[in-house]
Amino acid sequence: PEVRNLCGELIAAKKAEAALWNEKFTAFKASSSAELQSTLAALLQRSVPSDILARLLKAVPAKETATRNSGGEIMQVAAAAVPALVGGSADLNPSTKTYLKGLGDFTPANRSGRNIHYGIRELGMGLASNGLALSGTAIPFSSTFMVFADYMKPALRLAAIQNLHEIFVFTHDSIFVGEDGPTHQPIEQLAMFRAIPGLTVIRPAESYETAHAWAAALQAGGPVILCLTRQNVPNLPADVVPRIALHRGAYVISSDADFELLLMGSGSELSCAMGAAELLRQQGHKVRVVSMPSWELFEKQPAEYRESVLPASCSRRAVVEAGSGFGWERYVGSQGLILGIDHFGASGPYQVLAREYGFTAEGVCNNVRKFFGL
CATH class of the missing domain: 3.40.50.970 (Thiamin diphosphate (ThDP)-binding fold, Pyr/PP domains)
Incomplete structure (x- = not known):
């Protein structure tokens, strides 16, 4: 009973404090300019x-x-x-x-x-x-x-x-x-x-x-x-910018008809995937490139949309992301390639690290060709 009574007293006291604060706030709003009232409304609604x-x-x-x-x-x-x-x-x-x-x-x-x-x-x-x-x-x-x-x-x-x-x-x-x-x-x-x-x-x-x-x-x-990156990254081509669908978590950057390879990338490594795709196309391969900035947003999309971006019919999939590859299996599948980093890095200019760890268009292209026997 003592604990119950104490808690009841505290609740009553806090309710009284809240009522007093609300009374003061109502008076403050009433005496404020229209501009300030508009700002207050935007804050309270987090507009x-x-x-x-x-x-x-x-x-x-x-x-x-x-x-x-x-x-x-x-x-x-x-x-x-x-x-x-x-x-x-x-x-x-x-x-x-x-x-x-x-x-x-x-x-x-x-x-x-x-x-x-x-x-x-x-x-x-x-x-x-x-x-x-x-x-x-x-x-x-x-x-x-x-x-x-x-x-x-x-x-x-x-x-x-x-x-x-x-x-x-x-x-x-x-x-x-x-x-x-x-x-x-x-x-x-x-x-x-x-x-x-x-x-x-x-x-x-x-x-x-x-x-x-x-x-x-x-x-x-x-x-x-x-x-976000520390290093500079190239902007997407002008024809892609109007088609950006980041709100869907992943979207197609470019795609050849009857593509045989699907390359995914997030963050700064998307440009590696795009560059590798061009090299592969020069060698006669048909490729789709997908930007995948957010797993969580992608998983919220209808199954039909997800299938349209990552069709089950294409099992030759590779992803490029300069971090742990843990979890990417769900998107590349059992026959896919994860080009990540599952060890700690090293001190050196980022351009050197990119070359040494294969995060260049040439490095990605070579690893994809080797893995899929192209």
Whole structure:
């Protein structure tokens, strides 16, 4: 009885506090300008404009760049369109490119700032971001290097359990970090993300896909991880850009009639798959190339769509992704080839690592020919 009584008293006290707060908030809204009331409504509803993708696509750089760079430019447009977007990084804004320009820093003296300086506290950052999402007034983001996501695992898991609408931006997403070496080169992190139920993982191939990825993340309603590159990557051909279907998780980049080979790629390795396909075509082979930035979005598609992208009739399948190959078996099948990295990397320029580990058009082409006996 004592415990029951104590809990009842606490509940009654908290209800009284909530009622008082709501009374003050109602009075505040009533005395506010129409502009402030509109902003408050957008915050409380966490509104995202219906044309958000079109707005974000206007921010895509014309030149070849890293997806962390294009992501940083796209974020500025997103923040202007979505007042609820707020967040920060674990002391890595200059590298992750996630600082919201002109929107101030959140400090004891400035509670309107939308940039939060978390310091080198990845777990604390993730949990604080979860709290912001639980408040119901923010779509929070947090960012760091992908390899440091290990420190955030409990926060990622809790975000998924609670289906919190937040965005985790992990840059430097592969061994192509380069000279920092194995301690900073993620290998198993993508597999970890994909193993957590309820997380949507998106690894865009280039700047236009990155705009689509940000639009998907803002509209998701649950936790999303964006995996972005440190190194520059080529943009998709102009004829492909209007056909980008990242919201479906995977889509056809190019396809020959009666294709005999199917090459898949995610992130920066999509360009390797595309280059390898051209080499294989020059040798008389018919190829389909598929961009697959998100398993989770793909699995939500109707069976008919999934079959149209990855038809069962084609068993000669290969995937290219610079990380652990764990899990790709479900898409390449028992007769397929996984071109991944199931060991730690090495210190060196990323171009050298790409060549040594076979992540070039020539390397992929040669490995595909050898594996399938072409």
